[in-house]
Amino acid sequence: MLSKEGLRREFAGEWEKHYRLRVLEERGFRRQRCKKCGRNFWAIEEREVCGDSACLGYQFIGNPSGKRLGYVETWKTIERYFVRHGHESIKPYPTVARWREDLYFTIASINLFQPYVVSGELEPVANPLIVPQPCVRFNDIANVGVTGRHYSNFVMIGQHAFNTQNTGLFYWKEEAIGHDLGFMKALGIKEEEIVFQEDVWVGGGNLGPSMEYFVKGLELGNCVFMQYEQLPDGRVRELKTKVIDMGAGLARFPWISSGAPTSYEIVLGPAKRMREKAGIKVDEKLLLEYAKLSGGLDVEEAKDVESEKEWIAKQLGMEKKELFRTLGALQAVYATADHLLTLLFTLKDGMLPSNSGGGYNLRMLVRRVFAFEEEYGFAWDYPEILEGHASFLEEMFPELEEGVGLTADVIEEEKKKYRNAKQNAARKVESMLSTKKKISASELLTLYESDGIPPEMIAEEGEKRGVKVEVPGNFYELLERHQEKEEERREGIDVSAFQKTKVLYYDEPPVEEFEANVLGFVELDGKIAIVLDRTAFYPEGGGQVGDTGFIGDKKVTDTRKTDGVIYHVVENAGGLKKGERVRCKVDLERRKQITRNHTAVHLLNAACREVLGGHVWQAGAYKDENIAHLDITHYKKLTNEQLEEIERIVNNYIMQNIPITTEILPRNVAERKYGMRIYQGGAVPGKELRIVKIGDVDVEACGGTHRMLKTTGEIGFFKIIGREGIKDGIERVILKAGSAAVVYVQQRERLLHEAAEKISVQPEKLPSSVERFFEEWKAQRKEIERLKERMAQLEVEKFVHESIAKEKVVFILGEYDMGAMQKMANLFAQHEKAMVVIMNKEGNFVVATGKNAKQSAGEIASQVLKKLGGRGGGKGQIAFGKVKRVEKLEL
Numbered sequence: 001m002l003s004k005e006g007l008r009r010e011f012a013g014e015w016e017k018h019y020r021l022r023v024l025e026e027r028g029f030r031r032q033r034c035k036k037c038g039r040n041f042w043a044i045e046e047r048e049v050c051g052d053s054a055c056l057g058y059q060f061i062g063n064p065s066g067k068r069l070g071y072v073e074t075w076k077t078i079e080r081y082f083v084r085h086g087h088e089s090i091k092p093y094p095t096v097a098r099w100r101e102d103l104y105f106t107i108a109s110i111n112l113f114q115p116y117v118v119s120g121e122l123e124p125v126a127n128p129l130i131v132p133q134p135c136v137r138f139n140d141i142a143n144v145g146v147t148g149r150h151y152s153n154f155v156m157i158g159q160h161a162f163n164t165q166n167t168g169l170f171y172w173k174e175e176a177i178g179h180d181l182g183f184m185k186a187l188g189i190k191e192e193e194i195v196f197q198e199d200v201w202v203g204g205g206n207l208g209p210s211m212e213y214f215v216k217g218l219e220l221g222n223c224v225f226m227q228y229e230q231l232p233d234g235r236v237r238e239l240k241t242k243v244i245d246m247g248a249g250l251a252r253f254p255w256i257s258s259g260a261p262t263s264y265e266i267v268l269g270p271a272k273r274m275r276e277k278a279g280i281k282v283d284e285k286l287l288l289e290y291a292k293l294s295g296g297l298d299v300e301e302a303k304d305v306e307s308e309k310e311w312i313a314k315q316l317g318m319e320k321k322e323l324f325r326t327l328g329a330l331q332a333v334y335a336t337a338d339h340l341l342t343l344l345f346t347l348k349d350g351m352l353p354s355n356s357g358g359g360y361n362l363r364m365l366v367r368r369v370f371a372f373e374e375e376y377g378f379a380w381d382y383p384e385i386l387e388g389h390a391s392f393l394e395e396m397f398p399e400l401e402e403g404v405g406l407t408a409d410v411i412e413e414e415k416k417k418y419r420n421a422k423q424n425a426a427r428k429v430e431s432m433l434s435t436k437k438k439i440s441a442s443e444l445l446t447l448y449e450s451d452g453i454p455p456e457m458i459a460e461e462g463e464k465r466g467v468k469v470e471v472p473g474n475f476y477e478l479l480e481r482h483q484e485k486e487e488e489r490r491e492g493i494d495v496s497a498f499q500k501t502k503v504l505y506y507d508e509p510p511v512e513e514f515e516a517n518v519l520g521f522v523e524l525d526g527k528i529a530i531v532l533d534r535t536a537f538y539p540e541g542g543g544q545v546g547d548t549g550f551i552g553d554k555k556v557t558d559t560r561k562t563d564g565v566i567y568h569v570v571e572n573a574g575g576l577k578k579g580e581r582v583r584c585k586v587d588l589e590r591r592k593q594i595t596r597n598h599t600a601v602h603l604l605n606a607a608c609r610e611v612l613g614g615h616v617w618q619a620g621a622y623k624d625e626n627i628a629h630l631d632i633t634h635y636k637k638l639t640n641e642q643l644e645e646i647e648r649i650v651n652n653y654i655m656q657n658i659p660i661t662t663e664i665l666p667r668n669v670a671e672r673k674y675g676m677r678i679y680q681g682g683a684v685p686g687k688e689l690r691i692v693k694i695g696d697v698d699v700e701a702c703g704g705t706h707r708m709l710k711t712t713g714e715i716g717f718f719k720i721i722g723r724e725g726i727k728d729g730i731e732r733v734i735l736k737a738g739s740a741a742v743v744y745v746q747q748r749e750r751l752l753h754e755a756a757e758k759i760s761v762q763p764e765k766l767p768s769s770v771e772r773f774f775e776e777w778k779a780q781r782k783e784i785e786r787l788k789e790r791m792a793q794l795e796v797e798k799f800v801h802e803s804i805a806k807e808k809v810v811f812i813l814g815e816y817d818m819g820a821m822q823k824m825a826n827l828f829a830q831h832e833k834a835m836v837v838i839m840n841k842e843g844n845f846v847v848a849t850g851k852n853a854k855q856s857a858g859e860i861a862s863q864v865l866k867k868l869g870g871r872g873g874g875k876g877q878i879a880f881g882k883v884k885r886v887e888k889l890e891l
Contacts, residue, residue: 034050050195066187071392105136176244514584595708599660602706630732638733679701800828807833
C-alpha cells in the first residue's frame, strides 16, 4: 500500500479524475502549483503559494473575512443554509464514544456512522445531514493556547452524505463542494479569497481524494470523498457506499471574521474575563505580530518546534526566552479555559479522570490546569468558569448546565490527588537522581502511566535539584495511544470448522429440554467442550456466567461462545461421537436465579445514577447464581448512607413490579429511540441490538436472559453486601438478589443472635453492649501495660546489679511477650555496663547492653545463635533473634 505522500503523487497524476470539478471551473477557479511546498491547489486569483499557513502565514490577522458573527450565531447561519438546501440537522452524539470498540472519545463527526452506515449495512438517520459534533483530541495539547487554532475540544461541523446502492450517486463531489461554497457565501466569505488544496485521506481501511479549503492562511475545512477500500494485497477497489465526509472546525469561521490574534476569546466564553481577572496585559501590537507568525508553530507538523520558536522570536526582534515568558501567562489562561470546557463535556458524558483508559487524558488536562495555576499564581473560581462555559454554549448544548456541579466536584477531588502526586514526584525524582543524572523520555512516560505524575512536575522537581529534565515537545502526542483501545483478547479457540450455532435460549417459554446433533469437540483449558448444531444453553457473556445442565448423561459445567459458535464444557465427554443425536437439559432454576442477579444489576445501575448523578456508567459487571457485582464510574468512595439509599431505591423498583420487555432493533433506530445510554456495558457489535427495557427505569443493549422474569417483582429481594474501590474512578458494589439475598440476611441475623447470646443481651442492645465492653477492654489493657512496665522495672532491679558487679552476661528465661521483653531491654540499656539476654519459652530473645559494656548487643546475639541455632542480629545496644531450641546459657 502506498504511503499518504505516494497516494498524493498518484492522485495528482490523475487530477482530472479526482479533483477537476465543474462547480469550481464555472466559478473561475484554476489549478495552480505552490512554489513553496509544491502541492496543487485551486484558486480564482493567480497566486505563487497555496493557502496553507506554513506557506502563507496568517494573513487574516487584522484583516478579517466575512460577516462579523459570534460563535453560536455562526453555527445558526451554517445550519440555516444546509437545512434550506435539503439537509437534516441532527443532534450531536456524546463526546465519549461508548458505541465504538476502538475509541474512548469522539474525534470526528464521521465516528457517528462507523462502521455500519459507512459500510452500507445500515441506513443513516438522515441523508444528507449536518451535525455540530463536539470532538475531543489530545495529541495537540502542547499547541493549545499557543497557535490560536488548537484545542483539546472543538465543534466539528459535519456535512455527510451516503451514496448507497439504493440511493445511487446522488450527492458527490460537485454537490459537496457546491454546498461548501454556498455556506461560506452565507457567512460573507468571498470566493476570490478561497483556496482549495488537493489532498488525500486515509483511515479505517478506506481512502479517497479530499479538498482542504483555506482563506488567508487559515484552514477552514476538509471535504473527503471516501471512495476506495484498501485490500489486503495492497490493491484498492471502489466502495459500494461512497461517503461525503466534510469536517470543518466551527471556531475557525468566527475567528476569521474577527481578524483577532487568537480564536480563544471568541469561542471560549469565559476566556476574556479570565484574562482580565488574572491581570494579564500584553502589548497588543506584539500579540498581533506574533499571531501572524505562529501558524507554523505546531507540534504535529513542525519538524523542530524550538527552531520555529527561535525564528518567530527573531522576526519580532526578541530573545526566545523573553518572548515566551511574556506570552506564557496568556497562553496558560487560554489553555486553562480550553481544558475546563473539555472536562465539562467529557465528565457530563460519563468519563472521569484516572490513571487508565480515556481517564488518563482527562487527568493530564486537569493537572495541566493545576500546574498553570501554580506557575503563574492564578486563583481561579472553577465553578464560575464552568458556569460561564455552559451559559455561553446554552443555545447549542443546553445539557452542559447539568455537568457544572459534577465537574466542579471532580476538580476539587483531583486537586487533592494532585497534591499527593507532587509529594510522590519529589520522592521519585530524588530516588532516580540518586543513581543517575538524567531522566529519559521513556521514564517520563512510565512515571505518568504508573504514578500519574505529569512531566512538568518531574521537570520542576529536577530543576530544584539542579538537573535539567527535557520534556519532549510531543509528549502528549505519545500519550495519545491511550485513546486507542487495545482489542480484547479472545478465547483463543479455533471454531472455524463449525457452523454458527442455532440459538434457543431466548425462546419463550424458556426451553429446558431439547435434542441436538453433536458437530464436534474443542478443547478449553485442558477440558473437552461439545459443539452442538443448536442449543438452549446460554453462553457466558455480558458478565453473566454460562448455563449448566446435562448433554445426555454428561454434566455441563460451563457454556462459552466464540464467533457465533457455542461450546459446552463437560466433566467427561467419553462415549460421545460426532454426528450423534443427544438429549439435553438446562438447569433453568439456576439460570432464573442468575437472571434475578443480572436484572438487579440493571436496577442498581439506575439507582446509582439517581443517587450519585448522570456521570455514572457501568464499567464492568459479574453475575452468577450466588452473587453479583456492578462496577460504576464515580470519583469518590461511596458512603454507607449512599449505599443504603441506593438499596432502598432498588427494592422500591422491585416492589413496583415493573414489566421487563425486550426488542430487537436496527442499531441506528435503537440509538435514535433510546439514546447512547443503551451502551452501558460498552460497545455492542452487530447492526442489530437486543434492547432490554425495564419500564421507564432502565434501558440497555444487553444479551442477558432477562425474559426469564416478566416483572421486577420476580426478583423478590435485593441486598448490597459490600463495596470496593477497585481502581481510580471505579467503585464496585457487591450484591445479592432473590433467594441468595434472603439466605445472606438470614446468615447475618444468625450471627447477630449468636453474638448477642454470647454476652447475654438482646440483639438490639448489642451495639451499646459491645461499646461498653470495648471501653472496659481498653481500660484493662491500659492497666496490663502499666503492670508490665512495673514488672519490667522489678526484673531489671533484680538482675542488673548482678550483671554490672560481675561484668558478665546475665541470661533471663521467663514467660514474657515481646512487648515486655522490649521494655525490659530498654531499661537495661540505660545502665552503662549492663549485658543481658532476655528469652521467652517460644525462643524469642532480646539482647540489651549499656553504652560502656564490654560486648555489643550484636556480639552477644551471635554467641546465642551459635550455641542454640536460629536467626537474628542487631547493632549498638539492642539486638533481636529467635533460636531453634530454648535453654539457659552461661555466656
